[in-house]
Amino acid sequence: MGATLSEPVTIKDTNSIQNDNYIVGSSCMQGWRIEMEDGHTHLLDNDNGAFFGVYDGHGGASVSQFASLHLHKRIMDNDKFKEGKIEEAIVEGYLAMDRQMLDDDVMKNDTSGSTSVVCIIHKGTLYTGWSGDSRAVCSYDSQSLPLSFDHKPMNKVEFERIQKAGGYVEFNRVNGNLALSRALGDFVYKRNKTVGASEQIVTAHPELTTHVMDDKFEFLIIACDGIWDVMTNQEAVDFVRSRLADGIAPEKVCEQMLDHCLSPDSRMEGLGCDNMTVIIVCLLQGGTYEQFVKKVSTAGNPKAVSKFVIPDVEVMSESAPQEQRPGRQESEEGNEGDELEGLRELDGLKEYLQKLVQAQGGDSQTLERLVRSGILRASEEDEDEPPIAFEIVDNGEEDGAVEVEDVTEDDTKVKNGNISESNGKL
Numbered sequence: 001m002g003a004t005l006s007e008p009v010t011i012k013d014t015n016s017i018q019n020d021n022y023i024v025g026s027s028c029m030q031g032w033r034i035e036m037e038d039g040h041t042h043l044l045d046n047d048n049g050a051f052f053g054v055y056d057g058h059g060g061a062s063v064s065q066f067a068s069l070h071l072h073k074r075i076m077d078n079d080k081f082k083e084g085k086i087e088e089a090i091v092e093g094y095l096a097m098d099r100q101m102l103d104d105d106v107m108k109n110d111t112s113g114s115t116s117v118v119c120i121i122h123k124g125t126l127y128t129g130w131s132g133d134s135r136a137v138c139s140y141d142s143q144s145l146p147l148s149f150d151h152k153p154m155n156k157v158e159f160e161r162i163q164k165a166g167g168y169v170e171f172n173r174v175n176g177n178l179a180l181s182r183a184l185g186d187f188v189y190k191r192n193k194t195v196g197a198s199e200q201i202v203t204a205h206p207e208l209t210t211h212v213m214d215d216k217f218e219f220l221i222i223a224c225d226g227i228w229d230v231m232t233n234q235e236a237v238d239f240v241r242s243r244l245a246d247g248i249a250p251e252k253v254c255e256q257m258l259d260h261c262l263s264p265d266s267r268m269e270g271l272g273c274d275n276m277t278v279i280i281v282c283l284l285q286g287g288t289y290e291q292f293v294k295k296v297s298t299a300g301n302p303k304a305v306s307k308f309v310i311p312d313v314e315v316m317s318e319s320a321p322q323e324q325r326p327g328r329q330e331s332e333e334g335n336e337g338d339e340l341e342g343l344r345e346l347d348g349l350k351e352y353l354q355k356l357v358q359a360q361g362g363d364s365q366t367l368e369r370l371v372r373s374g375i376l377r378a379s380e381e382d383e384d385e386p387p388i389a390f391e392i393v394d395n396g397e398e399d400g401a402v403e404v405e406d407v408t409e410d411d412t413k414v415k416n417g418n419i420s421e422s423n424g425k426l
Helices: 062-076 086-103 156-164 233-245 250-261 289-297 328-333 336-344 347-359 366-373
Strands: 004-018 022-033 038-045 049-058 116-122 125-131 135-140 143-146 207-212 217-223 276-283 313-316 390-394 402-406
Touching: 004 038, 004 250, 022 038, 022 250, 038 062, 038 276, 049 062, 049 217, 049 276, 062 086, 062 116, 086 116, 086 125, 086 207, 116 135, 116 217, 125 135, 135 233, 143 233, 217 233, 217 289, 233 250, 233 276, 233 289, 250 276, 276 289
Parallel strands: none
Antiparallel strands: 004 022, 022 276, 038 049, 049 116, 116 125, 125 207, 135 143, 135 217, 207 313, 217 276, 390 402
16 A cells, blocks of 8 residues: 555546437546646547546656557557557557657656556447556446456466566555556566566556446446455446446546545555545437436336346457457358357357456355346347356365356256246356
């Protein structure tokens, strides 16, 4: 935990922007910290799409502020972006951001770093890229749908990369110091000349999720860990939804969220004592704001579950070769059944579920909670299509962790996709 003030700074920097597609509110607050190290960006451009980003600095504000001014340019000015290859543009943009800072006479000697989470909406598709533990969440038919997953040193992929690059994890921190495993800047952890930028102890290389939006996508919450350390994904969605339903403007909801998360004193083990930044993006989906308010005023009702699918998501999995990763071109060429079959065989979907499990508690009842929360949801179409089925199993290691196992083809474990309360199977 960083040093704190005797009294919090509660002055807020609040803004709002809107066009025919979005109404956006944002607010940030220094809080108990000695310095404000967060940055954020929200841009609406009808030609290139919309861009929203939150940057949580550590060790100073230089990298977070630099990123808030330049990262969107590195991504959206990239030739790949102009060609419609948005995922590739995001990855290249992040890595180019690091290179730009290393080439900058002032920034190259800076010791600070920053998380980054960006959401880009382009032609009806929501792209999320992130490095670190700032997070983006979507309200999907009133339920929280995680768009990103925190990069922490104890995550298996992160732990292995750190060790291979010559680092170590102590007290759940990189080299005993940094509580996250990916970031912009932090160049002291990027000095191994025998490996590339994506294999450094700490890398800026982002992970990605891609969602084709439908009318159940309601609003986005993009925030730093000053928010997420205090609220769960669903708590944040419920907090925002209830206030938007009352007609409160999104920027005012942001301010209320900051006040809600602020600790009454600085002795709460760091919870509520961090800088705080949040962006709320209301997705009008071709309607008016009045129609949006009416929509979020009606809470989603869980349907009887007979079959389970993931919302239309594409996962850029680092464990899967590039040619095995689902992409928009492949999806458009095949029908929905073919795309689903491809995802079923993809390690990336299993990895995505594994992260959902970890984010929701990681025990034998996690899949049941995911279904009840709507993250795994009942399919309303193609009832004859066999369900994608997973169960949680012990990984056999001494750490007692669990893993997600595909049991789709096991008739003894799959019975019409019904979930068993005793073992968490789908």
